[in-house]
Amino acid sequence: MSAPADTTALRRALDRVTYGASPALIDEAQRLGWADWIDQQLAPDDSQDAELDRRLRSLQLLIEYEIDPAADGKAMMMKGGKRQVKEMRPLKYLDLGVDEVFPICRAENLPYGEKERPMNELIIGTIMRAVFSRWQVREMVVGFWHDHFNIDAEKDDAILVSIPAFDREAIRRHALGNFRQLLEAVARSTAMLYYLDGVQSRASPANENFARELFELHTLGARHYFNHLYTKWRDVPGALDGKPSGYIDQDVYEAARCFTGWTVENGEEDDGGVKRPLTGRFLVHDAWHDPYQKRVLGNEFDSQRPALEDGCRVLDLVAAHPATARFLAEKLCRRFLADAPPDTLIAKAAETFTAQRDAPDQIAQTLRTIFLAPEFLDAPKSKLKRPLEYLASLVRCGGIEFTPTMEVNWALESMGQRIFRWHTPAGHPDTATYWTGGTFLLRRWNFARTVAFDDDWKKITGCRYLSLTPPDCRTIGAVLDYWHQRLTGEAVPDAVRNALLKTLSRDGGADHEEEFRGGDRERTERLSACCALIAASPAFQLR
Amino acid sequence: MMINRRTFLRTSLGAAPLVTFGASRLTRLAFAADSAAAADRDLLVSIFLRGGCDGLNFVAPVDDRDYIAARPPEMRVPEKGDHAGLALPNGFAGADWRVHKEAAPLHELYLGGDLAIVHACGLVNASRSHFDAQDMMERGIADQKNLGLDTGWLARVLAAIPAPGLLPGVAPAGTLPVSMLGTDRACGIADLRDFAYWGDPGERAVLHSLQNLASPLTTPSQRTLALIEAIHKKLPHDKDGNVPKYQPGKGVKYPEHDFSDALQTVAWLAKLDVGLQVAAVDYGDWDTHTGQDYRFAEQVRNLAGPLAAFYRDLSDRTQRVTIVVMSEFGRRLKANESGGTDHGHGNVMLVLGKAIRGGRLHGAWPGLGNDQLDQHADLAITTDYRQVLAEVLEKRLKCGVGQIFPGWSAKGALGLT
Numbered sequence: 001m002s003a004p005a006d007t008t009a010l011r012r013a014l015d016r017v018t019y020g021a022s023p024a025l026i027d028e029a030q031r032l033g034w035a036d037w038i039d040q041q042l043a044p045d046d047s048q049d050a051e052l053d054r055r056l057r058s059l060q061l062l063i064e065y066e067i068d069p070a071a072d073g074k075a076m077m078m079k080g081g082k083r084q085v086k087e088m089r090p091l092k093y094l095d096l097g098v099d100e101v102f103p104i105c106r107a108e109n110l111p112y113g114e115k116e117r118p119m120n121e122l123i124i125g126t127i128m129r130a131v132f133s134r135w136q137v138r139e140m141v142v143g144f145w146h147d148h149f150n151i152d153a154e155k156d157d158a159i160l161v162s163i164p165a166f167d168r169e170a171i172r173r174h175a176l177g178n179f180r181q182l183l184e185a186v187a188r189s190t191a192m193l194y195y196l197d198g199v200q201s202r203a204s205p206a207n208e209n210f211a212r213e214l215f216e217l218h219t220l221g222a223r224h225y226f227n228h229l230y231t232k233w234r235d236v237p238g239a240l241d242g243k244p245s246g247y248i249d250q251d252v253y254e255a256a257r258c259f260t261g262w263t264v265e266n267g268e269e270d271d272g273g274v275k276r277p278l279t280g281r282f283l284v285h286d287a288w289h290d291p292y293q294k295r296v297l298g299n300e301f302d303s304q305r306p307a308l309e310d311g312c313r314v315l316d317l318v319a320a321h322p323a324t325a326r327f328l329a330e331k332l333c334r335r336f337l338a339d340a341p342p343d344t345l346i347a348k349a350a351e352t353f354t355a356q357r358d359a360p361d362q363i364a365q366t367l368r369t370i371f372l373a374p375e376f377l378d379a380p381k382s383k384l385k386r387p388l389e390y391l392a393s394l395v396r397c398g399g400i401e402f403t404p405t406m407e408v409n410w411a412l413e414s415m416g417q418r419i420f421r422w423h424t425p426a427g428h429p430d431t432a433t434y435w436t437g438g439t440f441l442l443r444r445w446n447f448a449r450t451v452a453f454d455d456d457w458k459k460i461t462g463c464r465y466l467s468l469t470p471p472d473c474r475t476i477g478a479v480l481d482y483w484h485q486r487l488t489g490e491a492v493p494d495a496v497r498n499a500l501l502k503t504l505s506r507d508g509g510a511d512h513e514e515e516f517r518g519g520d521r522e523r524t525e526r527l528s529a530c531c532a533l534i535a536a537s538p539a540f541q542l543r
Numbered sequence: 544m545m546i547n548r549r550t551f552l553r554t555s556l557g558a559a560p561l562v563t564f565g566a567s568r569l570t571r572l573a574f575a576a577d578s579a580a581a582a583d584r585d586l587l588v589s590i591f592l593r594g595g596c597d598g599l600n601f602v603a604p605v606d607d608r609d610y611i612a613a614r615p616p617e618m619r620v621p622e623k624g625d626h627a628g629l630a631l632p633n634g635f636a637g638a639d640w641r642v643h644k645e646a647a648p649l650h651e652l653y654l655g656g657d658l659a660i661v662h663a664c665g666l667v668n669a670s671r672s673h674f675d676a677q678d679m680m681e682r683g684i685a686d687q688k689n690l691g692l693d694t695g696w697l698a699r700v701l702a703a704i705p706a707p708g709l710l711p712g713v714a715p716a717g718t719l720p721v722s723m724l725g726t727d728r729a730c731g732i733a734d735l736r737d738f739a740y741w742g743d744p745g746e747r748a749v750l751h752s753l754q755n756l757a758s759p760l761t762t763p764s765q766r767t768l769a770l771i772e773a774i775h776k777k778l779p780h781d782k783d784g785n786v787p788k789y790q791p792g793k794g795v796k797y798p799e800h801d802f803s804d805a806l807q808t809v810a811w812l813a814k815l816d817v818g819l820q821v822a823a824v825d826y827g828d829w830d831t832h833t834g835q836d837y838r839f840a841e842q843v844r845n846l847a848g849p850l851a852a853f854y855r856d857l858s859d860r861t862q863r864v865t866i867v868v869m870s871e872f873g874r875r876l877k878a879n880e881s882g883g884t885d886h887g888h889g890n891v892m893l894v895l896g897k898a899i900r901g902g903r904l905h906g907a908w909p910g911l912g913n914d915q916l917d918q919h920a921d922l923a924i925t926t927d928y929r930q931v932l933a934e935v936l937e938k939r940l941k942c943g944v945g946q947i948f949p950g951w952s953a954k955g956a957l958g959l960t
Contacts, residue, residue, distance in 0.1 A: 197832045200881035208885040209832040216672050227669040228687055231918060249671060249918070339759075382759055416717050423827055424593070426674050436763035437718030438731030439738060442771060445750060446741050499752040503745065529742070533749050538758035 002374040003034045010034060011489035013377055015543040016336055017041075018136035020393025021489065025136070038371050042176055042364040044135035052132045060088035061124055062405060065113025085113065093118040094125050098165040098190055102280025105157035106267055119153045119160045120406060122167055123419050127404045130392040141175045141367065143388070144335050146420070147427030149186045149218060151195040153420045158194045158266065162280055163420055166191035176364040179328070179353070180319040183218065187315060188282045190264050196425065199263045201256065203290035211256035213425045215247050219318035221327035239298035246323065247297060254294045258314045261289030261307035284308050297321070320357060325350040331430070333370060338382045339431040345375040381542040384432040387415035389543070390444065394451060394535050397487050401462030408460060411447060416440040448535035452528035465527045466520060476504040477512030483531055488539040496537070503530040584704060585865040585896065585939040586813055586857070588822045589697060589722065591681070592846070594830035595673060596870035598890035599922060600839050601646070602631070602660055604638030609911035613877045617836035618884065631660070633903035640904060645844040648851035652895060656902040657854070659959055663889045663909050664926040665872060669918070671886035673830070676871035680928060681721035683948050692949070694725030696932070697821050699947045701728040704940055708818010709773050715808035720823050727762065729821070730770050735778060735811055736786040740771055777815045795856045802826045803849040810856045813864070820940070829870060832883040854895060865896035865939045867932065873922050876911055889922035892931050898939060898960055905957045926957065934959040
């Protein structure tokens with residue numbers, strides 16, 4: 001166990017585990033001390049998040065779409081041409097149960113704009129929580145799991161409406177809890193059953209989509225996929241003792257059979273004309289289950305066992321496999337610390353994950369191991385913020401007034417982050433090369449200006465750089481030092497000091513002692529340009 | 544959805560000032576004879592169909608008994624009926640070879656002799672993982688133990704050929720794919736009209752100094768900044784300083800689709816004389832575990848139309864274009880019980896170009912009998928995907944392949960060129 005060496009290290013650590021170390025957050029962590037602050041964050045109390053609750057309750061989000069009577073086949077019923085729906089509505093889907101929303105996706109004639117509303121509300125809710133939740137560490141961890149168990153909500157209308165329930169009941173409920181429970185909640189969720197086609201998987205042949213990604217992406221990881229080495233299960237080292245070191249396609253096939261019959265009450269008609277209820281809830285349909293004996297990871301499954309038992313046994317096996325501990329430890333370290341995290345840190349995290357396998361807070365304990373390790377606290381900044389981290393940290397550290405619209409989501413997408421809309425099941429790449437290959441990087445630099453200058457954004461991001469500048473910062477040097485420190489947690493690098501001073505100077509000079517003067521509007525303009533450039537600099541882009 | 548995103552780009556762009564820059568190292572290079580250097584080598588366009596395109600639903604022996612037995616009609620290229628496949632002369636012996644009906648624009652290019660089809664082709668590795676298989680193919684390898692190889696095959700091509708131009712490689716996307724990993728000669732450009740920094744010259748100068756600070760971002764930042772400046776000098780501007788929309792060649796009309804947009808970015812850059820040699824274009828969503836009958840037809844339609852338009856758009860340039868199309872694997876011969884197919888093995892590759900020996904199927908057909916299948920389940924591979932790429936590289940890009948595909952050597956030749 002270790003603690004940050006000084007205030008700079010504390011600030012850096014905070015930026016690593018949160019959506020940005022606001023001045024208030026830094027105070028709080030200094031007061032409690034790193035370890036206690038981490039412990040508090042890892043056991044969040046939802047009744048203690050008043051500001052977020054208030055803002056979520058009062059937020060109005062635009063819904064806008066066109067009804068074309070001709071296209072909807074309602075031409076006879078409606079007079080006139082196209083009708084525009086454009087209104088502000090409060091968020092209503094974040095807390096609804098799946099059974100309350102599922103019928104929406106099957107409602108004929110309901111415009112797409114209404115069907116995608118639950119997803120859009122969740123996107124905005126996610127952005128709001130990143131910026132305003134007191135439980136910052138959990139928000140970061142929730143973001144991690146959403147990539148780990150990636151779902152593209154646009155794949156199917158059923159996912160558009162059930163993604164809030166997935167976020168709430170699978171991801172958030174278990175984000176800091178026990179991995180085996182998280183895994184089952186995901187596997188049984190309406191959203192994942194639709195995304196990886198489990199909903200349609202029946203004997204025989206089974207649909208292999210979910211089973212394959214379960215091994216490759218959710219648990220053991222591709223490094224333990226040994227299909228190029230072995231074609232028979234018994235050849236995999238350890239398999240004859242029921243402890244194979246990795247998996248091959250035969251395990252995928254067999255696991256896929258185990259999950260046949262895990263489906264959804266989606267109102268569809270089964271063989272024999274029996275109609276399922278339209279609740280969107282998890283359904284075990286034993287008639288679709290492949291009943292014969294199976295063998296997964298060297299473990300025998302008897303024939304004629306119920307579908308639920310077969311599937312859960314697979315989850316037991318993969319959740320407990322040593323490769324899973326290693327894979328998750330590495331991914332967590334990569335997300336929170338660096339693209340290439342040190343092996344020693346990964347090993348410590350995997351050890352905790354394994355030792356706490358049955359603990360209800362297995363994931364929180366694993367994170368605690370990482371966050372309190374010297375490898376974590378002493379490492380220099382190197383991890384590139386994701387677009388949402390970039391946006392939220394700019395708002396939080398810069399004291400910006402923030403009222404999100406869907407425009408914010410399109411801005412994040414333009415920088416490469418598609419919240420709940422990433423197509424492939426691997427989720428967003430987690431190394432800098434993805435975010436820096438050209439246009440995405442350029443748009444980051446432009447985004448900092450958008451926040452400060454774009455007229456369309458004035459209602460979304462209200463910058464108050466001038467009014468937040470302490471009155472005793474009278475020279476351009478003092479103003480620069482204040483904002484660079486506040487945004488990045490670091491002093492201005494010598495090599496760029498003059499360049500940044502010029503942006504604040506009235507006549508393009510670089511004299512530290514020059515008085516920061518001019519009318520409010522003029523000073524706001526210069527200060528905004530300066531802060532936009534600091535935000536585009538490596539000191540702010542990296543954490 | 545898309546409308547909203549575009550609105551964001553457009554409104555933000557409205558404020559974009561004209562870009563004027565001093566010469567950097569890269570921009571000075573730009574004035575070298577870009578087009579001259581490029582002209583004696585084809586422009587190579589590598590298209591990756593992500594998700595595992597079902598080659599057996601694309602180009603197939605429609606009267607093969609094993610084929611017919613393994614799948615319901617809606618997941619086959621049928622012999623007759625409304626969806627009957629289009630006949631392919633010069634197929635493999637002993638069967639009636641056809642291509643999916645929605646590939647009509649490509650069928651035309653096949654009949655004209657420009658399009659070659661290689662079947663039973665792919666990654667000779669047993670992986671049925673999308674991400675592993677894509678990763679290996681994009682790195683130009685066939686073995687997990689080489690996954691440490693930290694450059695993509697196109698990046699190595701860009702290192703091996705003379706590429707003095709401003710922008711030898713491009714991916715028409717926000718970022719670069721793995722195949723272009725590890726080169727500073729390529730950049731991801733999603734939209735040329737939006738490839739500009741909005742700050743004024745003073746801010747731009749500061750941005751330059753900030754990105755010169757040593758950090759993990761230095762290299763990509765400097766490259767991107769230099770390119771923005773140089774490319775904008777090449778682009779046309781209207782009287783308000785805005786970049787007008789791209790105008791395709793005479794009589795060429797791209798169908799409305801994201802894939803068309805990507806190809807038009809490549810076509811535009813090719814015509815701008817920036818020394819373009821290699822482009823990598825992605826087209827996703829081929830993972831048809833369910834709903835294959837309607838999904839696959841749409842995928843093929845949106846591949847064929849844009850690709851044929853792109854080919855025509857670039858047809859009268861001095862620098863020829865050669866296009867290769869590949870996917871990480873084919874799909875299982877036998878359909879699953881949920882209206883789709885699962886991950887398989889062998890697949891088709893397409894090669895399109897004036898100098899390509901098209902109008903025929905290349906490679907060797909292993910058959911679809913149980914004993915002829917890979918692991919008794921999937922189309923076997925008789926041609927390594929690198930054989931196809933190597934023939935194109937050697938003949939059309941005058942590029943030796945020893946360094947491009949380390950540890951691999953050709954076994955015979957297909958005679959593609």
